[in-house]
Amino acid sequence: MNVFINQETRELPAGATLADALRVCDPPAVFAAAVNLQFVPRTRYEQHVLADGDRIEIIAPITGG
Numbered sequence: 001m002n003v004f005i006n007q008e009t010r011e012l013p014a015g016a017t018l019a020d021a022l023r024v025c026d027p028p029a030v031f032a033a034a035v036n037l038q039f040v041p042r043t044r045y046e047q048h049v050l051a052d053g054d055r056i057e058i059i060a061p062i063t064g065g
Helices: 020-026
Strands: 002-005 010-011 033-037 038-040 055-059
Touching: 002 020, 010 020, 020 033, 020 055
Parallel strands: 002 055
Antiparallel strands: 002 010, 033 038, 033 055
8 A cells, every 4th residue: 555654655565554654764763643634642653554545744843942
C-alpha cells in the first residue's frame, strides 16, 4: 500500500502500523505524528494500523522567542 509521509509517497506492506512507517522515514529525536490530520499519541503508534492513501505528518517542535 502507498502512504504519504510529509507529502512524500512511501510504499509499506498491508497491515503496516504508524510505528512501521516511522521506522522507514527516520524522524527527528523529538516529534509528534498525525494521520489524516488527527494527532496520534506515541503510546498508540504500534496499534495504529494504516490504510492505503493515509497521510502522515511528522511535526518537529520549533523553539524561539
